[in-house]
Amino acid sequence: MLLEAAGIKKIFGKLTALDDAALSVGENEFHGLIGPNGSGKSTLMKCIAGAEVPTQGKVAFVNTDITAFTPTERARAGMSLKFQITSVLPSLTLYDNILLALQAHCSLFDLVFSRTRDALHDQVMDMLRQFRLADRAFDAAAALSHGQQQWLEIAMALAGKPKLLLLDEPTGGMSLEERRVTGELLQPIKQHCSLVIVEHDLDFIRDICDRLTVLDQGRVLASGTVSEIQANTSVQEIYLRRA
Numbered sequence: 001m002l003l004e005a006a007g008i009k010k011i012f013g014k015l016t017a018l019d020d021a022a023l024s025v026g027e028n029e030f031h032g033l034i035g036p037n038g039s040g041k042s043t044l045m046k047c048i049a050g051a052e053v054p055t056q057g058k059v060a061f062v063n064t065d066i067t068a069f070t071p072t073e074r075a076r077a078g079m080s081l082k083f084q085i086t087s088v089l090p091s092l093t094l095y096d097n098i099l100l101a102l103q104a105h106c107s108l109f110d111l112v113f114s115r116t117r118d119a120l121h122d123q124v125m126d127m128l129r130q131f132r133l134a135d136r137a138f139d140a141a142a143a144l145s146h147g148q149q150q151w152l153e154i155a156m157a158l159a160g161k162p163k164l165l166l167l168d169e170p171t172g173g174m175s176l177e178e179r180r181v182t183g184e185l186l187q188p189i190k191q192h193c194s195l196v197i198v199e200h201d202l203d204f205i206r207d208i209c210d211r212l213t214v215l216d217q218g219r220v221l222a223s224g225t226v227s228e229i230q231a232n233t234s235v236q237e238i239y240l241r242r243a
């Protein structure tokens, strides 16, 4: 397993947000984290990314116990996250936003001696092409549509060539067409990266994910392939309960 979170408990004051939650993700696997509002999806993502410290439990990544790692140490180990809060610098061009994200992963030596300038240029343009943004390379990021800004952020989150990408509701506020394109843009990254994605759009998640974990009131209700989860009557019930 690439990622193995087990026995995760998270208590906020009197509220138990997660209780014995678990998540296992293999290499080159797209894994969806679903469940009703307030079931603990974002909190579990944050415990994995290091943005929240679990009250109890263990997170292992690439066979290393990372429970006590800082977010920076987790990033260095190959984990990358994009949350709902934007990390794009709106007044900079798309080109410069990607360049900055790539440079964050270069050594100071390489940057000072500019040995990587041409290579970086090629990488920036490749990433922009991959995310269908090359024709906007020298526009300010602020001029992009909401969907395009999300794609730019996903590209930036991939700049360090992570082994695992964490996405929290990337299609929030997107049009149907933008959602469809987002699915297409994510597929090729499976060749070199796994994905954990929190999403409310069940059609979207069913189309792109290999496996799903369903949370309900901080606990794992079910975990399995998309068809196993679709056939699970307890899962059907919580979604009916919500409707």
Ligand SMILES: Nc1ncnc2c1ncn2[C@@H]1O[C@H](COP(=O)(O)OP(=O)(O)OP(=O)(O)O)[C@@H](O)[C@H]1O
Pocket: 012, 015, 017, 035, 036, 037, 038, 039, 040, 041, 042, 043, 044
């Ligand atoms: N920092 C915090 N302090 C106190 N309570 C919190 C905090 N973060 C989350 N919670 C609570 O923990 C519970 C789980 O929240 P979380 O955001 O993880 O759920 P979620 O499944 O991601 O919800 P949604 O689908 O609405 O985004 C909720 O009751 C929420 O109010």
